[in-house]
Amino acid sequence: MHPVITGAPVSRPDPDSYAVTAEFYDILQADRDAARVHDLYGRHVARARLGVLDIGAGTGRVTLMSLAESAVGVHAVEPARAMRTSLLTRLATLPARQRERVTVHPYALDEAALYAAADVAVCHNTVACLSPAARDALWPAIHAALAPGGTLLLEPPPALLPPRDVVRRLPEQRVGAHVYGGRMTMSAAGYRIRTRVDYWVRGGRHVLREHTESFWMWPTSRTRLIDDLARHGFAPLPGHGDPRVLAVTRPAHR
Numbered sequence: 635m636h637p638v639i640t641g642a643p644v645s646r647p648d649p650d651s652y653a654v655t656a657e658f659y660d661i662l663q664a665d666r667d668a669a670r671v672h673d674l675y676g677r678h679v680a681r682a683r684l685g686v687l688d689i690g691a692g693t694g695r696v697t698l699m700s701l702a703e704s705a706v707g708v709h710a711v712e713p714a715r716a717m718r719t720s721l722l723t724r725l726a727t728l729p730a731r732q733r734e735r736v737t738v739h740p741y742a743l744d745e746a747a748l749y750a751a752a753d754v755a756v757c758h759n760t761v762a763c764l765s766p767a768a769r770d771a772l773w774p775a776i777h778a779a780l781a782p783g784g785t786l787l788l789e790p791p792p793a794l795l796p797p798r799d800v801v802r803r804l805p806e807q808r809v810g811a812h813v814y815g816g817r818m819t820m821s822a823a824g825y826r827i828r829t830r831v832d833y834w835v836r837g838g839r840h841v842l843r844e845h846t847e848s849f850w851m852w853p854t855s856r857t858r859l860i861d862d863l864a865r866h867g868f869a870p871l872p873g874h875g876d877p878r879v880l881a882v883t884r885p886a887h888r
């Protein structure tokens with residue numbers, strides 16, 4: 635997600651964003667998200683013959699799934715230092731034969747200089763958090779990084795602003811004597827969504843620590859997203875009917 639800042643939205647991700655969230659990300663969400671990314675992208679990744687590109691790799695859910703499901707090289711692109719720390723820690727536990735297939739790019743994709751490096755690109759839970767300017771920089775970079783005929787699979791942003799505050803509790807998780815919890819509150823703020831995430835650690839009945847991090851999200855209709863992608867040379871992937879994922883291809887003839 636894009637951190638909340640004052641002033642005009644910028645296209646460069648802040649390398650220090652997710653500094654609070656990274657500590658809580660995997661303990662509160664990893665298991666559920668691992669099953670979800672396998673369900674959404676696993677069969678596409680398994681068909682990759684050139685490479686897989688994980689755009690906004692975070693702590694590595696799509697990256698690890700791609701290493702397990704494919705036999706090709708995986709490019710994990712992650713500009714935020716805190717998220718990348720968790721990603722590298724996970725990669726460090728892999729057998730050398732898997733680890734030698736993954737390259738971590740510590741930049742936004744448009745700074746990573748990847749050209750025709752993959753035939754499958756996945757952008758999970760990331761586009762929503764990119765400003766229009768950041769998306770304008772991202773689409774040409776994906777086009778360049780995908781080989782002709784390659785496929786881009788992305789999780790679409792929310793189509794609309796929430797009509798009222800939406801609160802989602804992240805199920806609490808026990809770690810030894812402590813219990814970790816979190817709550818996301820999404821509120822409309824002009825044309826954007828402000829997502830505030832509150833985290834806590836409890837010991838018995840006492841709250842030991844509380845932290846908060848906020849992010850911006852930019853809602854966009856599916857039609858608008860398809861139009862944007864078409865302007866950047868992508869065409870809908872024929873035969874893809876899963877409404878949870880937007881699938882487009884970089885046509886072979888362009």
Ligand SMILES: C[S@@+](CC[C@H](N)C(=O)[O-])C[C@H]1O[C@@H](n2cnc3c(N)ncnc32)[C@H](O)[C@@H]1O
Nearest residue numbers: 635647689690691692714717742743758759760
């Ligand atoms: C909400 S997190 C999702 C992480 C991961 N995909 C997941 O679902 O667990 C979005 C990630 O995108 C990264 N990001 C932001 N702008 C980016 C860009 N231009 N290129 C690549 N990654 C970007 C952020 O640093 C952040 O880790």
